[in-house]
Amino acid sequence: MKLLEFQGKDVFRRYGIPVPPTGGAIQKPAQLPAALKRAGKGPWVIKAQVLAGGRGKAGGVKLAKTPKEASEIVKNMLGMRLITPQTGEKGIKVGTVLVDKASDIAREIYFSVVLDRKLGCPTIIASAEGGVEIEHLAHHKPEAILREAVDPVAGLKGYQARRLAFALKIPTPQLGVFVKMATALVKVFMDLDANLVEVNPLIVTAKGELVALDAKVTTDDNALFRQKELADMTDIEATPAEKEAKKVGISFVGLDGTIGCMVNGAGLAMATMDSVHLAGGSPANFLDVGGGANAEQVTRAFQIIMKDKKVKAVLINIFGGIMRCDTIAEGVLAALKKIKLNVPLVVRLEGTNVKEGRALLQKSGLKMTVADSLWDAAQKAVAAAGEN
Amino acid sequence: MSILLHKRSRIVVQGLTGSAGSFHAKQCIDYGSAVVAGVTPGKGGSTHLGVPVYDTVRESVRERGADVSLVFVPPFAAADSILEAFDAGIKLVIAITEGIPVLDMARVKADLVRRRRDGQDLRLIGPNCPGVITPGECKAGIMPGYIHKPGPVGIVSRSGTLTYEAVWQLTSHGIGQSTVVGIGGDPVNGTSFVDALDLFEHDDRTKAVVMIGEIGGSAEEDAAEFFKRRMTKPVFAFIAGKTAPPGRRMGHAGAIVEGGSGGHGDKVAALERVGITVVQNLSEIGATVAKSPIGARVLAAVAA
Secondary structure (H helix, E strand, C coil): CEECHHHHHHHHHHCCCCCCCEEEEECCHHHHHHHHHHHCCCCEEEEECCCCCCCCCCCCEEEECCHHHHHHHHHHHCCCEECCCCCCCCCEECCCEEEEECCCEEEEEEEEEEEECCCCEEEEEEECCCCCCHHHHHHHCHHHCEEEECECCCECCHHHHHHHHHHCCCCHHHHHHHHHHHHHHHHHHHHCCEEEEEEEEEEEECCCCEEECCCEEEECHHHHHHCHHHHHCCCCCCCHHHHHHHHCCCEEEECCCCEEEEECCHHHHHHHHHHHHHCCCCECEEEECCCCCCHHHHHHHHHHHHCCCCCCEEEEEEEECCCCHHHHHHHHHHHHHHCCCCCCEEEEEEECCHHHHHHHHHHCCCCCEEECCHHHHHHHHHHHCCCC | CCCCCCCCCEEEEECCCCHHHHHHHHHHHHHCCEEEEEECCCCCCCEECCEEEECCHHHHHHHHCCCEEEECCCHHHHHHHHHHHHHHCCCEEEECCCCCCHHHHHHHHHHHHHHHHCCCCCEEECCCCCEEEECCCEEEECCCHHHCCEEEEEEEECCHHHHHHHHHHHHHCCCCEEEEEECCCCCCCCCCHHHHHHHHHCCCCCCEEEEEEECCCCHHHHHHHHHHHHCCCCEEEEEECCCCCCCCCCCCCCCCCECCECCHHHHHHHHHHCCCEECCCHHHHHHHHHHCHHHHHHHHHHHC
């Protein structure tokens, strides 16, 4: 799950990590005067609260020198669709803006704690050249990037934080502050079961103070059972269909295509999407129905897929392992009796008792195409959706 | 020989009395695997599926000589169970459990690395994987046993059902498998593609390897580098997730393209650059191996 900037900064504040004085997050222009008052003397920065990078260039971060300017910015920003390189063409509607006191920036530093998959532990990535996208920097100037692996049991050691501070040329009077800040950011990562805690930029002000100007926090869904506070928060990124799927143990990601896919297993689900693409079509979704592809789960999966009005055909691809194909076929038939499917259906079963499974489907008299192989199924689904 | 598992492997199932542990342990026993013990804290002294249950892994090692552990413990307690197996002297720990917090796995990995550095004979497979099978000898996992057939092709994969698909295609083409290893779909795991390829390279029975990867991370790129420097046996690869949108997790915790890395195109390019055959159409894995020189030799040997 991803937190919005203001949520991330709320966490930072609790851990004693310096953030700018703030008026808080607001959803209505009427809330602005109080927010400006809370933030203190201007100028202020108004920041769109959306889960996408590149906000600044897209007009999602604006400086206001007077309350009048602030009011105009807030009115324009709330409700606008912010289009950044990360949002796609449609952009994201801005429903909340953050009102912060503007900071006097002397220097920008990049600082993040990420999970290093290769090392299998948290790692700090930092650079004296902050404010730019780290991927861009990694590509064009890899020598400017510092890395410090963190022991997942002991946490960040003092000397590691000092090593970073010297490499980042943190002013000596601020050394202690930086060490505390880096240690606290690692603690946020550990305590929240995060996958990413990013501060870009971490600034040095004209007075030499260190401040986290932005906060990007992504947490581990697998740890929600022990993250009560996070579990109660709304997952902003998930669509209603994705949330509904999650509740019933179905892994679902909505896409833009026309062929609804129902598959068992995440890898096979991805490979099924790829096959549809290879056959000249476009998948409408990723859907892993889970290990037990029984009538109940298949019914629920149908319901989720059919909510998407773009779907012109449904492709079921199930590998029957320990759950045999005849059992799966019975499940599909039971689900079809409950649900009125008004688009063509292509079913491909493979594995244990596949002959019995296919025979059951063919004998049922229900309208569907039974395919021999995944490739056959993908081509038939694409043809049925009218894409070929 | 084969890798990791063989006829003499003695399996302890951690979480034997739970529903998943119970169901799959029975399937393993039916396949002919030597499931010699179960561990469920608090149920020590009882018998389940005809197998003695112990309170601790250490007892199962001492009393029954278990050397392989199969972990079905739920996510909140799984990391601790894996660590318990490490500490009890189990040599091969296979963690099936899906949904273990990644920081728990980071701590497990730190312990694993330390123990191995200290000379302990230890390996972790998974988590979030279907397990390992050496066809005809031993099955320690949740894969359907009957689709496999003993033979010369090693398989290593990040995905469960996708592995079954590949196995099924190979078997249907008359090509058997030496050992099939599911390394799992999590971002932090115990055994990498490189580790598995290294084992297959040194295994006499294995003549070729099928590697099934997916988007996310750089394990496939590392495998390409290893292949170039160290491998003499042919490798065939399939990478899932060409159509997956960046920034979204595709079911597996590890299947995500983030920060411009882990993408399908980069992986395929890295593999092809070093001479690994990348199969674009999943349905053609079996046929591609069968048609290759190594496949032809295998089939000729079977016919003779």
